[in-house]
Amino acid sequence: MNPPNTNLRAFNLAVTTLLKNPSHFLPHLTIPTITHLPEQLGEAITEAALSSPPPSTSQSSPKAPSEKPPQIRALILDKDNTLCPARTTTFPPEILSKLTALRTSPTSPFTHPNAILIVSNRAGSDARYDDEVQSLEAQLADLQIPVYRLPAGVAKKPFCGREVLDWFRERGVVERADEIAVVGDRLGTDVLMAREMGAWSVWCRDGINSRGRREGEGEDGGRRNVLERMEIWVERYLRVNRGLRAPVPRGYGR
Numbered sequence: 001m002n003p004p005n006t007n008l009r010a011f012n013l014a015v016t017t018l019l020k021n022p023s024h025f026l027p028h029l030t031i032p033t034i035t036h037l038p039e040q041l042g043e044a045i046t047e048a049a050l051s052s053p054p055p056s057t058s059q060s061s062p063k064a065p066s067e068k069p070p071q072i073r074a075l076i077l078d079k080d081n082t083l084c085p086a087r088t089t090t091f092p093p094e095i096l097s098k099l100t101a102l103r104t105s106p107t108s109p110f111t112h113p114n115a116i117l118i119v120s121n122r123a124g125s126d127a128r129y130d131d132e133v134q135s136l137e138a139q140l141a142d143l144q145i146p147v148y149r150l151p152a153g154v155a156k157k158p159f160c161g162r163e164v165l166d167w168f169r170e171r172g173v174v175e176r177a178d179e180i181a182v183v184g185d186r187l188g189t190d191v192l193m194a195r196e197m198g199a200w201s202v203w204c205r206d207g208i209n210s211r212g213r214r215e216g217e218g219e220d221g222g223r224r225n226v227l228e229r230m231e232i233w234v235e236r237y238l239r240v241n242r243g244l245r246a247p248v249p250r251g252y253g254r
Contacts (some may be wrong), residue, residue: 006173007121007156007189011227014188017195022238024195026246027203030235032203034082034183035098039108042069045140045200049245067213070252072200074173075102075110076164076193079120079136079147080185081207087122089135094210096139103143114171119148119182121156121189161197176253187231191246198249199204205232 017024024056029048031037038044045071056109080086102110110116118124119248123132124147133147140146149196150166154160168174177198185204194201207224224232238244 005194006247009155010158010189010192013158013192017192018234023244023247026193026235026244027187027191027201028194028246028248029200030205031202031203032204032206033079033209035210036064037098037183037202039105041070041072041109041194041200041202045072045181045202051247061070068095070200071109071179072181073109073112074116074168074180075116076119076180076182076199077116077188078190078204079118079123081185082204083118083208085208089123089132089139091139092208092210095208099140099143099145103145112173113144114168114173116145117148117164117167118145119157119160119193124135124148125150125156134166158193158196161199162194165197176251178249186228187235188227194249198251199245200249203235
C-alpha cells in the first residue's frame with residue numbers, strides 16, 4: 001500500500017506563520033478560479049494592493065508597492081483544484097483555453113518557452129505519480145508547459161521555492177523571485193511557497209470550474225476538506241477583522 005501524500009511540515013509552518021506573522025498567510029491577489037487570472041498580472045496585483053488600504057490596527061501593516069507594477073515573467077501553477085479536479089489530470093475546456101491564451105496571446109508576458117511551470121504536491125512529487133506527469137505533459141505538449149520533478153531530498157511545497165527559482169533562472173526566464181507569481185488554491189502551500197521564496201501569490205479562492213466543480217461544491221465532488229475550509233475562514237478574519245494584507249516580497253523594489 002502506498003503511503004498517504006501528507007505534508008505535516010507544511011502544516012507546522014502554517015501554524016507558526018499564523019502565530020508569529022499572520023499577514024504572511026495572505027495572498028497578494030485573490031481570484032475565484034484560474035480562468036480569472038489577469039494577463040497583465042503585475043498591474044492587477046498593484047491595483048489590488050493599493051485599492052483598499054487596511055484600517056489602523058495595533059499591528060503595523062506592510063506598505064503596498066507604490067512604484068511601477070512588478071514585472072512578472074513566470075508563473076508557477078498548482079494542479080489539484082487549480083487546473084484539474086483533485087487527483088485527476090482532466091482539464092476543463094475553459095482552463096485549457098486560459099492556458100492557451102497565456103502562452104500564445106501577443107500581449108501575454110508568459111510566451112517565453114519556459115515561462116509556465118506546474119508545481120504540484122502530487123504530480124512530480126513522487127515516482128508513484130509518474131503516470132499523472134505523463135498525462136499532463138502529453139496534453140500540454142503543444143503549449144510547452146511541463147511538470148516540475150521534485151529533486152531527491154527536496155521537500156514539497158511550500159519548501160521547494162529555491163529549487164524552482166533555480167529552474168527558471170537556468171532557462172533564462174527570470175533573475176529574481178519577485179518576477180514570479182505562484183498561483184494555487186491553498187494558502188498553506190501555494191501562498192506560503194510564494195512567501196518563502198520571495199515571489200508574488202495569487203489565491204484561487206473557489207478552485208476549479210467550469211464544471212470541474214469546486215466553486216459551488218457540487219454534490220458529486222470537489223468538496224473542501226477541513227483545512228481548506230479553515231483557510232477560507234482565516235483569510236477573511238485576517239483581512240476583514242484584523243485589517244491585514246500581504247507584505248510585498250522581500251527584495252522587491254531594491
